[in-house]
Amino acid sequence: xxxxxxxxxxxxxxxxxxxxxxxxxxxxxxxxxxxxxxxxxxxxxxxxxxxxxxxxxxxxxxxxxxxxxxxxxxxxxxxxxxxxxxxxxxxxxxxxxxxxxxxxxxxxxxxxxxxxxxxxxxxxxxxxxxxxxxxxxxxxxxxxxxxxxxxxxxxxxxxxxxxxxxxxxxxxxxxxxxxxxxxxxxxxxxxxxxxxxxxxxxxxxxxxxxxxxxxxxxxxxxxxxxxxxxxxxxxxxxxxxxxxxxxxxxxxxxxxxxxxxxxxxxxxxxxxxxxxxxxxxxxxxxxxxxxxxxxxxxxxxxxxxxxxxxxxxxxxx
Numbered sequence: 001x002x003x004x005x006x007x008x009x010x011x012x013x014x015x016x017x018x019x020x021x022x023x024x025x026x027x028x029x030x031x032x033x034x035x036x037x038x039x040x041x042x043x044x045x046x047x048x049x050x051x052x053x054x055x056x057x058x059x060x061x062x063x064x065x066x067x068x069x070x071x072x073x074x075x076x077x078x079x080x081x082x083x084x085x086x087x088x089x090x091x092x093x094x095x096x097x098x099x100x101x102x103x104x105x106x107x108x109x110x111x112x113x114x115x116x117x118x119x120x121x122x123x124x125x126x127x128x129x130x131x132x133x134x135x136x137x138x139x140x141x142x143x144x145x146x147x148x149x150x151x152x153x154x155x156x157x158x159x160x161x162x163x164x165x166x167x168x169x170x171x172x173x174x175x176x177x178x179x180x181x182x183x184x185x186x187x188x189x190x191x192x193x194x195x196x197x198x199x200x201x202x203x204x205x206x207x208x209x210x211x212x213x214x215x216x217x218x219x220x221x222x223x224x225x226x227x228x229x230x231x232x233x234x235x236x237x238x239x240x241x242x243x244x245x246x247x248x249x250x251x252x253x254x255x256x257x258x259x260x261x262x263x264x265x266x267x268x269x270x271x272x273x274x275x276x277x278x279x280x281x282x283x284x285x286x287x288x289x290x291x292x293x294x295x296x297x298x299x300x301x302x303x304x305x306x307x308x309x310x311x312x313x314x315x316x317x
Contacts, residue, residue: 014246019263020186021106022247026282027193028117029110029218030211031200042117044196045189046124052188053125060133064168067129072178072185073122074100074170078151084166085156092156096126096140099149099170100178102185111222114145121192123152136160190271190279197282198275205281212282216289219243224293233312236294240287250287252312257287257301259308284310 031041053071055063067073077084078095085094098104103118112118123140130138137158144151154162173181201207223243230236237252248262259265264283268276284301287310292299301310 014263016267017105017182017186018109019247019267020183020190021109023264023267023279023282024106024186024189024193025110025112025118026212026215026286027197027208027279028121029112030213030215030282030285031197031207032117033214034207034210041193041196041200042120042124044199045121045192046128048192048195049121049125049188050128052191053185055129055133058133060130060162061166061168063129063133068168068170070181072100072102072105072181073098074173075168076170077166077168079165079167083164085161085164092161094154094156094162095143096152096154097149098122098152100173101150102182102189104145104150105182106186106189108147114150115142119145119150121189126152126154130154130162134160134162187271190267191273194273194275194279197278201278205277208278208281209285209288212285212287213289213292214285215282216286216291217293218289219286220290220293223290228294230294230296233291233295233299233314236291239294240290244290248283248287255312256304257291257310257312259287262308265308 028041028045053067055066055070057063057066064075064077068075076097076099078097080086085092087093101122103122104114106112106118107114119142123142126140127138130136130140136156138154139157140152140154142150143153156162197208197211220240223239226243228239228243230239234252237250237257241249246263248264249260251258251260262283265280268279268283273279284303288299288301291301297314300313302313304311
């Protein structure tokens with residue numbers, strides 16, 4: 001389904017999948033780069049994903065089949081001969097092949113590397129599943145990534161081992177059905193990273209702003225790489241609107257930036273997040289980061305008493 005990420009790529013009509021993906025990446029990648037909150041954020045987000053995508057079957061094989069049938073993941077156990085579990089360097093190891101993955105969709109859409117916080121969320125989800133169904137402790141990590149499938153390596157940290165002959169296959173799914181499952185998965189991931197931000201940051205929304213700004217700088221650099229260059233804040237706003245067309249539109253009014261309309265805020269409201277202020281601050285920081293790179297000097301957007309209206313501050317002490 002990687003072709004789904006390319007759908008309507010030549011159109012400026014931004015899909016919901018793209019909006020969700022950018023919001024999720026702002027949170028997970030932004031906080032990773034702003035404050036190195038990687039493991040804690042991944043664990044907390046995985047806990048929320050597991051709560052929302054909880055496999056009822058008690059048997060491990062049936063639980064994995066439930067995941068294949070009810071989520072946007074498509075997982076197959078890697079069995080050589082009759083053995084799922086093998087001895088490697090003094091460890092009991094096992095492998096999963098993940099053919100479809102909503103996290104890989106996000107990485108593809110946002111042009112992000114594999115193996116960081118977002119991938120860890122998926123691995124921690126599988127660790128929770130293994131621990132609950134088997135009763136031991138396990139570590140799952142990305143072994144090899146690819147555009148069509150990823151190989152995950154699991155290790156037994158405390159017994160019991162998974163069944164040696166465990167065989168799980170993933171059935172094909174139609175594009176229409178996968179799109180429905182992907183939309184549900186992206187909604188779940190947005191709620192998960194939002195909750196993880198709130199818990200990890202201990203109510204400090206200023207750090208959420210910093211995370212968004214880090215990701216905005218990344219986006220600003222991408223826009224600059226396309227050959228755009230601003231000589232003033234007014235031009236930076238115009239260039240940002242062109243580069244973010246379909247996601248958000250902002251206007252400059254004196255020393256304030258006003259959000260004219262925003263798909264990001266539509267999704268935040270639509271999802272009914274428990275702590276929307278953390279994701280809204282992400283977007284605020286994101287815009288500041290984009291503009292800062294485009295204008296070529298340090299810049300912040302400070303909140304005002306009016307929603308989605310920010311004062312531009314450039315003369316930092």
